[in-house]
Amino acid sequence: MNILISHTHAQSAKRWHEEMLMLLPNASVKVWPDVEQGWADYAIGWQPPKELFISQNKLKAFFSAAAGVDHLLKNPALPKGLPIIRLEDAGMGLQMAEYCLLEVGRQYHRRDDYLAQQHAQTWGFLKSEKRSEYVVGIFGAGVLAKEIVKGLTSFGYRSQTYSRSSTQALADFLSTSRVLILCAPLTPETQDYFNAERFAMLPKGAYVINVARGGLVVDDDLLAAMDSGHLSGATLDVFREEPLPKTHRFWLHPKIRMTPHVSAVTLIGPSTKQVAMKLDRYSKGEPITGLVDRKKGY
């Protein structure tokens, strides 16, 4: 079995190469672009160049080294029928759950207000909303969303999830979400989903957290909803263009907290183990999870 690794970071490619050799001792493993045409049976990668699919014309499947495959599906040379298998959780859910809990907790417990009180040398208890009236809405219901729910629940937060298969109406979901966490794949259906109309459905003072993809949000509409006072703020880990351009209004907006796409970093250990296991099963014709439905986009 011939396996080709492709990764935008040389160091990561090296680690994947070493790990796959160890985990699948009977396989041959090479790193793109050092490979002859038509050599690979399988490729594993993150943002592979289109030349890879032109050169490797005998691929039986492509294993994504990330949970989101939106970049991959936009690759103009991606063969139409090529099975794509995406990374599932692999330690990312727990990180994302902690990231979201830190932000929800900061909001719920009014930590920024306490900091302002400290600077004003003022002592006083600041009341939080009733737990029973504070619902965190998670847009998405995949493995990562489930981990976020689990983390929030373990500290007594109420939450609800929304996905394409939800029976709850979108208006009901949004109007009852004090915090909205975006944790859904970027697909033609979710692209620009959070626009002025949908932000308006959130209750006044709602807070938005985006750990999914920048493309889900219409930036100008988010800014307008904060500037009008309808939304209290947003924590953004992902952006339409990354790195975020220097001139973007997000950087210095007082209601925005930003991190540079770090809410969940790929853990090489769990990721390589998962892909090796799936590769082994797939090559034997055994069932695996994470097969991408191209129509749905995830």
Add this chain to the structure above:
Amino acid sequence: MNILISHTHAQSAKRWHEEMLMLLPNASVKVWPDVEQGWADYAIGWQPPKELFISQNKLKAFFSAAAGVDHLLKNPALPKGLPIIRLEDAGMGLQMAEYCLLEVGRQYHRRDDYLAQQHAQTWGFLKSEKRSEYVVGIFGAGVLAKEIVKGLTSFGYRSQTYSRSSTQALADFLSTSRVLILCAPLTPETQDYFNAERFAMLPKGAYVINVARGGLVVDDDLLAAMDSGHLSGATLDVFREEPLPKTHRFWLHPKIRMTPHVSAVTLIGPSTKQVAMKLDRYSKGEPITGLVDRKKGY
């Protein structure tokens, strides 16, 4: 059975009165000071005045409406042999665990550094320490400390606890704690425990979180350890004097985060249920937990 309620906040006294009448329908319940001398069999309270113990000279036990009984034990009129039963957890552990996780997470994930990066309009991943080398030390091993450990563990943090019964040497415990969380009762033994000598045992760059009592820390020594660069900072929820005096150096110190004793608020519902249950059992001679050992001070 005659039960007397004493609380520094009139509103809380009212709630305790209502709840105890409902939970123990066969008891008579009154609120201090509206009570005749020698009336009460049991008293429940938070910071009772010394007059209460002089007036109520037939008490069989005192139930503390707080986990910490340091104030109570300093009451000059407290009868020597009076059994004291303290509140255990009653929903406080989970709140304290979340408070600590928010602070540990903010440190570990370098959220303040990311905020500074945002203000500088700079994009870039900031590496965290290795999880395996980042140990959170909890000084204390009671029910609240256990909840903190549970919360940290559920998000993948390593931790260790230290108490009077620990076999680990204090120097070992402190020198291996990247974050030190104080969660122990204030007793003659722990009073001023964290002084210059003990802060010096922590590794360089360590962070201190105090959710216990201000008296555990020598304020000037903490400030000196931060000013010398040995400690990276501290989050303080409790203080030797509360409210913290306006002139105290903690307020505006750049390495200090302060909250006004809010890390765990008493939840009337679980607290009254616990005390009612213990009162009922105690009055029947059945075993209960939370009986204070006056020698240990908790």
